[in-house]
Amino acid sequence: MNLTELYNNLYKRSIDDIRNGNNTIDWLIDDKNDKRRGLTVLIRPNDNVMEAIARFQHELMLIDKEQYYQPLADMHITVLSIISCDDGFDLGQIDTSKYIRLFEESAKNIMDIGLHFQGISTSPEAVMIQGFPLSAGLERFRNQLRKNFKASALQQTIDERYRLITAHITAVRFRKQIRVPQEFAERLESYRDVDFGSFKPKEIELVYNDWYQKNHIVKTLHKISLQ
Template sequence: MNLTELYNNLYKRSIDDIRNGNNTIDRLIDDKNDKRRGLTVLIRPNDNIQEAIARFQHKLMLIDQEQYYQPLPDMHVTVLSIISCYDDFDLGQIDPSKYIRLLEESASNITDMDLQFQGVSASPEAVMIQGFPLNEGLEQLRDQLRENFKVSALQQTIDQRYRLTTAHITAVRFREQIKTPEMFVERLENYRDADFGSFKAKEIELVYNDWYQKKHIVKTLHKISLQ
């Protein structure tokens, strides 16, 4: 299944529930006692794409401002979740330098990572900007990380929840029932094929993070520049 089909299937499975007001509420978004932490390799979109997503978010806010709209500094594409967030994981349980070395080794032959963001998809919990790799860089890095971690003794949970194949950016998470779901879905339909732009990734980041990649919690452990 290609990415277009995957995004389409996800949208089709979810949109009726959203339209009928049966969106899934994430009750931990505002929970200050949420101690779920993990380790993630990610890339961040450039300013133009962030601004395009922010304009889309604003259109949704006019309909329902109570949802959680991902702040611009928190926007990201997950390359790979190395350690999926779980309660009370902290950096004292691992040696970050070993993870940094493995990331550097995995990324040593990656030079180009270009992505295009076109259209929106949705799950019962969230609205996403559809991302499409324009070359093999992202998948090559994912495969190299999988291979290198598989033969290492480092703590990791790669692909335990599901095998990551998308390149989306989460734009909205539902923290309340949608007040006017039919209007909300109509706005999503208007942006179903919208062009949010493309960019060439300049950096790969290894971060210690919470579930939502909130800036005040995230610790950047290492950055690798792409030439």
């Protein structure tokens, strides 16, 4: 299945529930006691892509401002979850220098990475900006990370939940039932094929993070320049 089919299938499976006000609520998004933490390799979108997403978010806010609109500072594309968020994980359990070393090793021969964002998709609990790699660079980098970390003795949970192939950016999470679901769904439909822009990332990051990549919780462990 290619990415377009995957995004389309996600949308088809969830948009009717959203339209009918049966969206799934993320009960933990405002929970200050949520201690789920993990280790992630990620890319930050550039300003032009973030501004386009912010305009989209603003239109949805006019319909329902009570949902969780991902702050610009938190927006990201997950390259790979090295350790998936878990309630029992803490940085003190690992030797971060070893993770940084493997992260650097995996990025040594990194190919050109370009990303294009067009259209939106949905899940029962979120709205995503559809991301499409412009070359094989992202997948090659992911596979190198997989190979190196799985061959190591380091703690990791790569691909245990599912094998990541998308390059999306989460823009909205549902913290409540949608106030005007029909209008909200219509606005989503109008953005199904809107161009949010393209960019080539200037750097990649290894971070310690919560489930939502909230800026005040995330700790950047290392950055690698792609310039």
